[in-house]
Amino acid sequence: MKVIKVLLAITFVTIIIVSCLGEKKKNESALANSPQEKLYAVFDDSNNLVRPKDYRSWVFMGTASTPKSQDPNVIFPDFQNVYVDPVSFTYWKIHGEWREGTIIVKELLRQGDTVSSVGHGFFQGAHFEVAASVKDSKRFPTMHNGWNYFGFADFKKLKLNETSIPLGAQCAGCHNNNAIDGDVFYQYYPVMLAAKGYGDGNPENENTRPGLVEDYQHYKAIKEYIKNMKTQK
Ligand code: HEC
Structure with missing residues (x-):
């Protein structure tokens, strides 16, 4: 009798665990496939991207830096912190592909200190630019896989604009030729490689x-x- 009770208890607990796992999977894919899924990229009527806000609470993809001390000819000598919107990250984890509407933000920070208590190196300094890329094949049918590019800094007025026109080919050429999938440089983001x-x-x-x-x-x-x-x- 005791054995039967124990067996019943084990079966009951197993059913609960399996159904919870199933529910989690269902929720994840519902999130990634539902047409009502949240879109973080907001455009105005002229296809200009509205400057993304609160991106620092999105998923952090990684940081790159190409300091001039390593190569005096570099064009981006600063720190680039890269974030992806959380719904697109979930989609990426499930499908290993970018969903339509994915927005990736790259914020640029100057090099700050080069000395610290642990030695000489490179530390992040002042923030000065927000750039973004968005995959939207309907809006940008002529761009590779629908990805277009945006930048918000007005370097003359030293401020960030509220919107950016699509910058198209001036940014896309380098991404198309060098990024691993012709769009996003995820070869440099272990977070994304692992999730894929x-x-x-x-x-x-x-x-x-x-x-x-x-x-x-x-x-x-x-x-x-x-x-x-x-x-x-
Ligand atoms: C000469 C090549 C080159 C050009 C031109 C270029 N990029 Fe990039 N971009 C990169 C590289 C390399 C990375 C990844 C590492 C890093 O952040 O430096 C990157 C990363 C990005 C990212 C983060 C997502 C990703 O693809 O890794 C965004 C957003 C981005 N660039 C936007 C832009 C915008 C906007 C422009 C045009 C104003 C632009 N890029 C022009 C080389 C380029």
């Missing part, structure tokens, strides 16, 4: 995926790996 299912595991979920490469300095290796994944599908 490769990279050296996803610390967010304490996952232990087999390592792709020993380090992320192997751009070509990552490209090759992705190509192989596609042909295996």
